[in-house]
Amino acid sequence: MRVRILRQESPTAEPYWESFCYDGPTETSVAGMLDHLNFHDDILNDAGQKTRRIAWECSCMQGTCGACAMVINGMPALACDTFLRDLVAGRPEEEIVLRPLSKFPVIRDLVVDRASIQDNLKRSDVFIGSYQPMDDESFSHQYEAAKCLKCGLCLEVCPNYTNGNAFFGAVFANDCYLVHARNREKSREIKQTYARHFGSACSKSLSCMDVCPMRIPTIASMARLNRRVR
Amino acid sequence: MREALVIGSGIAGLSCAVRCAEQNMHVTLVSPHPSERAQSVMAAGGINAVTARCDEGDSVACHIEDTLKGGSWLGGKTAVTGLCTHAEDIITYLESIGTVFTIDRQGRPLRRAFGGQSHKRTYFCGSSTGKQIVSALVMEARRHEAAGTIVRRLHLHFHSALIEDGVCYGALLFDELRRVLVPINASAVVMATGGQNALFGKTTGSVLCDGYAAGRLFMQGALLKNLEFVQFHPTTLETDQKRMLVTEAVRGEGGRLFYEDGGRRVYFMEEKYGPGGNLMTRDVISREIYTTGREVLLDISFLNERLIDQRLQEVRDLCLKYRGIDVLTQPIPVAPSVHFFMGGLAVHLNHETSIERLYAVGECASMYHGANRLGGNSLLAAIYSGWVAADDLCQRADTRRRPVFAQAIAREQNRFAATFDSQSSFPVTYMRDMLADVMNEHMGIIRTEEGLAEGVESVEYYQSIADRIHYDPSVSAYANYSLTGILATAHASLSCALARKESRGAHYRSDAPQSRDDYAYSTLVSYDDGTYHTWLDREQAYES
Ligand SMILES: Cc1cc2nc3c(=O)[nH]c(=O)nc-3n(C[C@H](O)[C@H](O)[C@H](O)COP(=O)(O)OP(=O)(O)OC[C@H]3O[C@@H](n4cnc5c(N)ncnc54)[C@H](O)[C@@H]3O)c2cc1C
Ligand code: SF4
Numbered sequence: 084m085r086v087r088i089l090r091q092e093s094p095t096a097e098p099y100w101e102s103f104c105y106d107g108p109t110e111t112s113v114a115g116m117l118d119h120l121n122f123h124d125d126i127l128n129d130a131g132q133k134t135r136r137i138a139w140e141c142s143c144m145q146g147t148c149g150a151c152a153m154v155i156n157g158m159p160a161l162a163c164d165t166f167l168r169d170l171v172a173g174r175p176e177e178e179i180v181l182r183p184l185s186k187f188p189v190i191r192d193l194v195v196d197r198a199s200i201q202d203n204l205k206r207s208d209v210f211i212g213s214y215q216p217m218d219d220e221s222f223s224h225q226y227e228a229a230k231c232l233k234c235g236l237c238l239e240v241c242p243n244y245t246n247g248n249a250f251f252g253a254v255f256a257n258d259c260y261l262v263h264a265r266n267r268e269k270s271r272e273i274k275q276t277y278a279r280h281f282g283s284a285c286s287k288s289l290s291c292m293d294v295c296p297m298r299i300p301t302i303a304s305m306a307r308l309n310r311r312v313r
Numbered sequence: 314m315r316e317a318l319v320i321g322s323g324i325a326g327l328s329c330a331v332r333c334a335e336q337n338m339h340v341t342l343v344s345p346h347p348s349e350r351a352q353s354v355m356a357a358g359g360i361n362a363v364t365a366r367c368d369e370g371d372s373v374a375c376h377i378e379d380t381l382k383g384g385s386w387l388g389g390k391t392a393v394t395g396l397c398t399h400a401e402d403i404i405t406y407l408e409s410i411g412t413v414f415t416i417d418r419q420g421r422p423l424r425r426a427f428g429g430q431s432h433k434r435t436y437f438c439g440s441s442t443g444k445q446i447v448s449a450l451v452m453e454a455r456r457h458e459a460a461g462t463i464v465r466r467l468h469l470h471f472h473s474a475l476i477e478d479g480v481c482y483g484a485l486l487f488d489e490l491r492r493v494l495v496p497i498n499a500s501a502v503v504m505a506t507g508g509q510n511a512l513f514g515k516t517t518g519s520v521l522c523d524g525y526a527a528g529r530l531f532m533q534g535a536l537l538k539n540l541e542f543v544q545f546h547p548t549t550l551e552t553d554q555k556r557m558l559v560t561e562a563v564r565g566e567g568g569r570l571f572y573e574d575g576g577r578r579v580y581f582m583e584e585k586y587g588p589g590g591n592l593m594t595r596d597v598i599s600r601e602i603y604t605t606g607r608e609v610l611l612d613i614s615f616l617n618e619r620l621i622d623q624r625l626q627e628v629r630d631l632c633l634k635y636r637g638i639d640v641l642t643q644p645i646p647v648a649p650s651v652h653f654f655m656g657g658l659a660v661h662l663n664h665e666t667s668i669e670r671l672y673a674v675g676e677c678a679s680m681y682h683g684a685n686r687l688g689g690n691s692l693l694a695a696i697y698s699g700w701v702a703a704d705d706l707c708q709r710a711d712t713r714r715r716p717v718f719a720q721a722i723a724r725e726q727n728r729f730a731a732t733f734d735s736q737s738s739f740p741v742t743y744m745r746d747m748l749a750d751v752m753n754e755h756m757g758i759i760r761t762e763e764g765l766a767e768g769v770e771s772v773e774y775y776q777s778i779a780d781r782i783h784y785d786p787s788v789s790a791y792a793n794y795s796l797t798g799i800l801a802t803a804h805a806s807l808s809c810a811l812a813r814k815e816s817r818g819a820h821y822r823s824d825a826p827q828s829r830d831d832y833a834y835s836t837l838v839s840y841d842d843g844t845y846h847t848w849l850d851r852e853q854a855y856e857s
């Protein structure tokens with residue numbers, strides 16, 4: 084199986100493509116495959132030349148931490164939760180193409196700097212303050228929204244998200260919802276913040292929900308935050 | 314004190330930072346990655362507490378008793394009493410910052426039963442307790458970030474502490490974006506870097522928990538404690554990428570362990586321990602599985618499909634996704650795996666290490682759990698330890714002395730920069746793999762004097778090579794410089810296990826299978842220029 088990877092040695096270096104031949108187990112995920120390629124005395128590319136080990140980020144290796152987000156065959160996904168069997172279904176000659184998330188600066192190979200996700204939440208004051216929950220807010224939706232991994236897959240796929248300077252994306256909407264649900268006094272303020280950095284520019288393509296590994300129904304957060312500011 | 318530096322932003326680091334900020338202390342919270350990547354998010358089961366709404370017959374005294382007993386009486390009574398007494402406050406606090414606990418019809422948090430406990434006292438958030446707590450704490454930290462009391466810095470890895478005459482004044486950190494070492498001065502430093510999974514390679518936990526920080530501090534003079542006590546989870550599913558935890562609930566619902574012998578199923582746990590055999594404690598089952606020397610399977614195919622989907626849906630999904638196993642028709646192959654570390658940096662009751670003004674909290678500290686941990690007690694300990702350290706350092710006077718480390722820092726920076734120029738063809742990843750093999754072979758579920766001594770010999774050999782290989786440019790600088798610290802933690806762990814010539818809790822020696830009264834103390838280990846010295850803490854200097 085051929086694997087083509089968009090590589091970059093450092094934040095300022097030029098990106099380039101490099102291909103590898105993968106002959107490890109197919110009953111594994113893209114993360115397992117990357118481990119396989121890396122764990123040899125030497126790592127060789129498909130021309131048999133010695134090359135650098137592939138840098139990628141991981142922590143939990145079971146789809147619960149968001150570290151390994153990347154673009155796999157054109158789709159934003161978690162490497163540890165995307166299986167080779169689904170990518171090459173019956174066509175082992177198929178190529179697997181990996182590249183880093185494009186909406187964040189690259190640190191090295193498939194590792195990107197997603198600090199803007201946290202920075203945007205911080206600079207727009209998305210925190211609860213005092214806990215005064217809304218009476219009618221569903222616990223189950225709060226539970227779902229709080230599962231957000233801050234992985235950034237929703238931002239990668241979103242047609243309206245570019246660099247996070249003004250429009251902050253689905254990840255932002257879900258945290259805004261949590262503030263709304265947990266502090267009724269801050270609800271008005273947070274709805275305005277939400278409108279400024281999300282509501283007013285979202286074109287509702289909702290592709291964010293398709294790629295979300297936690298299956299967070301962002302649309303439910305949006306519906307609640309779009310209710311008129313009372 | 315004026316400012317604290319907290320290193321690591323899992324539940325323990327976050328709790329400590331927020332608690333400091335509440336007391337108007339200025340905190341710098343550093344970690345290589347955001348909190349969402351910390352192992353804390355993986356904790357599924359729950360957090361223990363006896364509250365006013367507890368089961369009939371339960372009490373804080375029962376929780377204390379269960380914890381001490383579970384830890385084979387090595388946990389300190391004063392420490393454990395503090396932990397269990399504050400558990401109710403911790404649940405109330407977590408609710409007040411918006412943690413989404415699973416609730417009953419009246420909106421009150423529910424509790425579930427967990428192994429080793431006399432009553433049902435584990436509070437939980439669906440199947441993602443740790444994640445829900447992290448989400449709530451991150452928002453709290455953000456509030457203090459907005460107020461300027463907490464400053465969070467990402468992409469920073471611990472390198473070493475700035476220590477003079479047994480007092481800590483800050484730390485050197487590796488900035489992975491700029492590829493340089495940066496010093497951060499502080500009135501106190503709090504380590505919250507988690508357990509030491511990487512010693513064993515694939516475990517149930519996060520690969521970010523590597524034991525480097527503890528090892529490096531050990532080499533700088535901090536004492537480590539109880540490293541021989543490593544908890545194995547008996548039922549994990551081996552996959553190509555990691556060992557996945559198969560929850561105890563599977564056996565709770567009736568799951569049966571067996572192996573096959575000439576076409577016959579041998580239900581070895583039931584044969585040896587009777588009908589409740591599958592529900593024995595984690596260490597007993599781990600040892601029995603290991604002793605069979607065969608592939609052990611866990612069967613739930615006889616359970617009703619509806620029940621499986623209602624209560625064990627995640628296990629069903631996990632087996633199908635990672636191994637293509639349908640639990641309705643096939644048994645699950647299981648094997649024990651490293652899961653939790655009772656040992657770590659030795660800390661006093663205030664969570665200060667043997668180095669003044671250097672604290673340790675969460676799983677990187679050794680406290681409360683003695684020789685074995687009860688499920689649900691570690692999340693509790695992560696939060697409580699963060700609070701204890703914060704309260705202690707906030708009320709302490711600042712030192713007037715501020716030694717200048719400029720020269721030492723410059724020396725370290727130069728040495729570090731020079732390593733980038735060297736090329737080594739010996740991959741660090743390879744060394745880590747070999748270390749994991751040694752640890753799994755010699756410091757596994759059943760240990761012997763001979764095996765442990767062999768383990769020490771191998772690690773000493775790797776240490777001698779690690780000093781000679783310089784830099785493998787093909788992996789990150791952190792992966793390179795962390796190797797010596799990781800090897801030191803491994804060496805110290807083997808030394809502790811070698812010194813404990815008895816069996817207790819999670820430490821089992823087949824050449825000394827009984828517990829001995831003269832060993833009823835914690836093990837301490839120190840480092841002096843390559844010499845590892847162990848002794849028993851008979852005076853209870855570190856945990857009482
Ligand atoms: C699968 C699983 C399930 C579990 N379930 C439960 C449960 O149900 N109940 C329970 O009580 N416990 C459970 N535990 C245990 C519990 O999750 C941990 O003990 C607890 O989360 C530890 O928290 P911590 O803050 O100490 O460390 P962690 O959450 O591991 O955080 C460590 C932090 O340190 C940082 N760090 C690491 N190295 C460095 C370095 N060199 N420099 C700078 N920063 C560094 C990391 O990035 C991270 O931010 C479970 C563990 C696992 C693996
Ligand atoms: S909303 Fe979903 S896709 Fe977006 S950051 Fe959160 S978990 Fe990732």
Ligand code: FES
Nearest residue numbers: 142144148149163
């Ligand atoms: S490594 Fe945690 S989601 Fe992939």
